[in-house]
Amino acid sequence: MSKLLVVFGATGQQGRSVIDAVLEDPELSKEYSVRAITRDPTRAAALNLQSRGVEVIKGDVDDPKSLPVALAQAHTVFIVTITVYDDHLKSREFRQTRDVADTAVAAGAQYIIYSSCVAAESLWGRPVTAFDSKAASEAYIRTLPVKSAFFLPGMFMQNYLTNQMPQPLSQEGDETTYAIASFISPDAPMPLIETVKDGGKYVGAILANPDKYAGSMFFAATAMYSYREIAEIITRVTGKKTIYTQIPLEQWVSYLPPGSGKAMTEMMRWVESPGCFGPQSKEKVDLTVQQVKTKLTTFEEFVAAHDIV
Template sequence: MSKTIVIIGATGNQGSSLACVFLQKPGFKVRGVTRDPAKPASQALKKQGVELVQGDVDDVESLKIALRGADIVFGNTAYSNESVKPGTQHKCYELELQQGKNVADAVATVADGLEMFIWSSLSAATKWSKGRYDKVYHFDSKAHVVDYINEQLPAVAQKMSILQMGLFVNNWRWGAPSVPWHKQPDGSMKLRIPGQGDTPVPFVVPDDAGHYVYALTQLPIGTNLLAFGGMVTWTEYVKLWTKATGVPAVLEKVTIEEHAKLVPGGFGEEMAHMYGYMVDFGYHGGDPSVTFTSDVSCHSMFQEHVESPADEVALQIKIDIPITTLEEYLAQEDWSPLLKGEAIDRT
């Protein structure tokens, strides 16, 4: 008997990857939830074989209808682009938190017949940094949905696994506030990163999300998976980038205040806190519940890391996860817009 996986946000980076992967897996039917089933991205999924239903993360009732008959639900919300505007950061946090709660409340109505709920989350930066980095709103908004589920929706919590996608490798396309590359007069590049630590950062290709989620369906419920195709320090990243591009580059540590000035009004400060958090405390903050992709993948692509996941059962399971390594991405990417200082693609 086939299983139905329902993907909330089916046309997004993660959702579209899930649709492509699960359409190729025997025994799965794919249902995509989208605000507008008529838009081109939705219709493209329909042509591939996805069952499309209308649903909006701002409308709980529409989600309840969309989730009927689901065996597996993937929940995902997108942090608002309004966050780049001055003074909007906390408002965007509250909006995404409420949208996540809406998803969870809808899942609660089908929890009895549900096999698994997978929530796309990030670590609780304020909590794990003990308040030092309290403005990483796009991390906390997702993490606080997990808190809500654990505290208010026990039936959902019992079916929940968590996906934490590492730092997207293509964030550089959004310009210096997102990934602070700076071109030097001699043509070389300088990457200016806030924070004083040197903790390895997990880098991930967004298009690989479906492979990580499929892996989660084969791991014990309750797994909190940190997904990445490479775990390196920023110093190592710059060396790999130079090797891939042939362009000399160096790393320079800067202060939170310096980075915040790149976009006055809050967004620059939020990005600065994110970098400070990940290099001082780790992208996952040292959360002991996290399981690393490298601990459950039988791929030999991963470098060693110092932490160990808490889930001993997960350690006994090895899965082939066909994902893109950091080195592969760096070699395949077209870096010419960055090197030429051309307009950034924000699509």
Template sequence: MASKKLLTVFGATGTQGRSVLNAVLAHPTLKTQFSLRGITRDPSKPNAQELTKLGVEMVRADMNDAASLRAGVAGSHAVFAVTNYWESRSKAAEVAQGRAIVDAAIAEQVKVFVWSALPHGGRLTGGRLQGLHHFDSKADIAEYLDGAKGQSGMVGVHVEPSFYMQNLRGMINKGPDGVPALVMPWSGSETKVPLVDAVVDFGRYVAGALAADPAKVDGKHISAVSEWSTPEEIVAQLNESGGTNVQFKQVPEDVFSGFLPKEMAEEMTENMVLVRDYSYYGVKGKEEQIFKDNEAVIGKIQTTSFKEFVSSNGPWKW
């Protein structure tokens, strides 16, 4: 029996990395093809030990140490990589980390590199949105990957997560009237929000990319979306399936910005404008087409509806 190929997953104990590991472990063919290695800062922590019990080899690596990155990916056939802008809130720092992982993978002759990317807000909006650093840094790393892999023969594919369903809980708060509300600079009936169950579906998209024909996925951008929903549909589903009484309230951009910490206000407001005016991926008016585009590259991916997510993630209380 042929030995298994090694898949190394960065951020193994985080939302995306754990989702990838779970999806591969559940995939009918990938689970027989790959052994798994998880990269973490501290393999002794309980969440890392949980993965060890599932058969994942947990390895320590420092995103700012090139030697440890090379050791972390050594022997890997495939790598899934993700970086965390919010740890440093520095675009330069995140780009440096992402480039270092790419360089390590090329040096260690990795065959397939799956990058957790995002669209470039500045380019996508023709220069209108200049403060989306956590988008632009990941897009810059994607561009570096495409150029750096060059003659190495490494396949590079970009999976772009959309708006986490999990984040909605923390975005709903009680107002002065005591009624919980989702308050956004969006149109309740017209803005289409790309939602992803980050815990379940993001990993399924990555698994789909790993299972697909490498020549077909090389250089492609996969939009990881479970469902498109308007704000009014979101609160209606919370109220119907979650037993809540949430309202949606539309506010101007400057009012929304005023709710946020000063250091995050511009960036997060631009994030919501990107959703409202460009449907996040620059697909305004043709949102559903991304499912067809994804399917043409990685096949049909089973996804979680927002109704299913609400029903299985209660109680919903504020």
């Protein structure tokens, strides 16, 4: 009998990628059956999962009463929470993760895979609320009587299709120059991951060898890229001139949603130094890449596949 893998956030980028990785792998698809948890089973993405043979159940991390049904008979559980940059970020994510993890253990689950972040404040003394919120949840999961492993995604390539999409800066004749803007150094290396295509590949490596990776942290990214390199790649691949513009912090904050400035600033300052995954970020990424047996997506390939500018 196959093991039941329960995936939270099943219609989001990370959850969907995990499901794809299992369904598309000849061995994993035999070893695991998949249950997708979503707040709205009637939405198109959920119906698509059903059409592929996935069990879809209504569940909500903010509704503890929905969790026992969602987690009944689970063997392995993938947990991801959505970061909302407000004053309740840390308490909300901890509560959501605790409720799911406790219910999973009560249901007899044997393994939890959690989408986490580095523990910036406890390990290195610098608070980064958006990271520490997940790190606190990870620490809690590690106290439970269940095996666990941790998937730490880098910066999403998908951000360059949304909030970091290059914007028109100037026009000279027929040529438009596009710009990516932030306040950090143009040469600060950042780990980039193609979340939708590749996120599940890392989780799939854990699922394929859960005992080996119990307790492990997967620092997930294809490679490190600076803003300068990102702009150069977009220019080279698209033929449209793109530059990185380093702007004052106050100007950058003014572009953010109200109430998110402090948490976002903490995060980007941390990404600049010591690095998204803390000291030795590149070495951590390189070691994690070696654990994945399938090809990962480069930023060049991502740009070529999407309409970025």
